[in-house]
Amino acid sequence: MSDEVLIDSSWVRVAGYYSIWDTHNINPYRVDGRRIRDTINLKLVDPVRQHYAKMPLVKTPITSGFVFRWGRWHFGVDLDLETGDSVRAAFDGVIRISKWDGGGYGNYLLVRHYNGLETLYGHLSKPLVPVGTFVKAGQIIGLGGSTGRSTGSHLHFEVRYEGNPINPTLVYNFPGYQLRSDNFTITSALFNYYSRALRRGRSSSASSRAPEPTAARRVVQHQIRSGDTLSEIADRYGVRVSTLKRLNPSLGNTLRPGKKLRIK
Numbered sequence: 001m002s003d004e005v006l007i008d009s010s011w012v013r014v015a016g017y018y019s020i021w022d023t024h025n026i027n028p029y030r031v032d033g034r035r036i037r038d039t040i041n042l043k044l045v046d047p048v049r050q051h052y053a054k055m056p057l058v059k060t061p062i063t064s065g066f067v068f069r070w071g072r073w074h075f076g077v078d079l080d081l082e083t084g085d086s087v088r089a090a091f092d093g094v095i096r097i098s099k100w101d102g103g104g105y106g107n108y109l110l111v112r113h114y115n116g117l118e119t120l121y122g123h124l125s126k127p128l129v130p131v132g133t134f135v136k137a138g139q140i141i142g143l144g145g146s147t148g149r150s151t152g153s154h155l156h157f158e159v160r161y162e163g164n165p166i167n168p169t170l171v172y173n174f175p176g177y178q179l180r181s182d183n184f185t186i187t188s189a190l191f192n193y194y195s196r197a198l199r200r201g202r203s204s205s206a207s208s209r210a211p212e213p214t215a216a217r218r219v220v221q222h223q224i225r226s227g228d229t230l231s232e233i234a235d236r237y238g239v240r241v242s243t244l245k246r247l248n249p250s251l252g253n254t255l256r257p258g259k260k261l262r263i264k
Contacts, residue, residue, distance in 0.1 A: 023131050027163030035192030040186035042116045047197050051092045054138035060174040066167040075165035076158035081144040083125050083153045090119045091119040098127045106148025122156030123147050226257045
């Protein structure tokens with residue numbers, strides 16, 4: 001298999017593990033990691049060829065792990081940062097994707113590395129390198145942010161092999177700020193979580209159809225303050241005055257400061 005691909009009329013050296021070069025799809029390989037029969041040993045760093053490794057951020061506190069959450073599997077780890085912080089390439093390689101995903105990753109980059117892995121960097125405020133760019137480990141490739149499906153500034157960081165996500169904590173000791181080893185072994189056992197994710201996903205879908213308490217059923221109360229009026233309280237909470245009177249049958253004409261009103 002050739003370890004060069006043609007990008008914009010130029011031959012670019014990339015890892016020989018993949019014959020596909022796709023600048024739009026994160027996983028164009030259609031390889032089920034659970035069906036890998038061999039043990040594949042990857043050399044993550046290669047000092048002879050001056051291929052090294054770096055951490056993606058100056059500090060790497062994990063705020064969310066490689067787990068099932070929100071009805072689906074979280075295929076990476078979330079690393080805390082401030083918007084505008086520098087995001088660095090984890091290994092030497094070539095930018096394969098630079099794209100916007102409004103419903104998920106936001107601004108994100110995917111890098112194919114010489115060692116056979118690919119890494120993804122999501123929720124960037126700004127990507128700094130275009131597709132086809134050679135990058136060295138530790139080179140700044142983007143700025144952190146909270147774009148896409150994000151509740152706060154962080155870096156969503158993924159490690160993949162032939163499109164299959166790997167738990168990044170198996171590759172990196174994040175608290176120790178280093179690789180766990182200069183080598184990494186790929187086996188089908190790494191991807192057993194796929195089956196668990198499918199089972200959890202089906203269970204989550206079934207339970208979501210069952211009757212459950214909703215936010216609208218939670219009791220919301222307001223403590224009356226001096227000067228409050230029913231109309232002002234109703235406007236504040238988006239309800240009607242008639243609703244307040246129905247939920248508070250003992251309510252008189254005068255609102256007593258300190259007394260609690262049921263709103264919902």
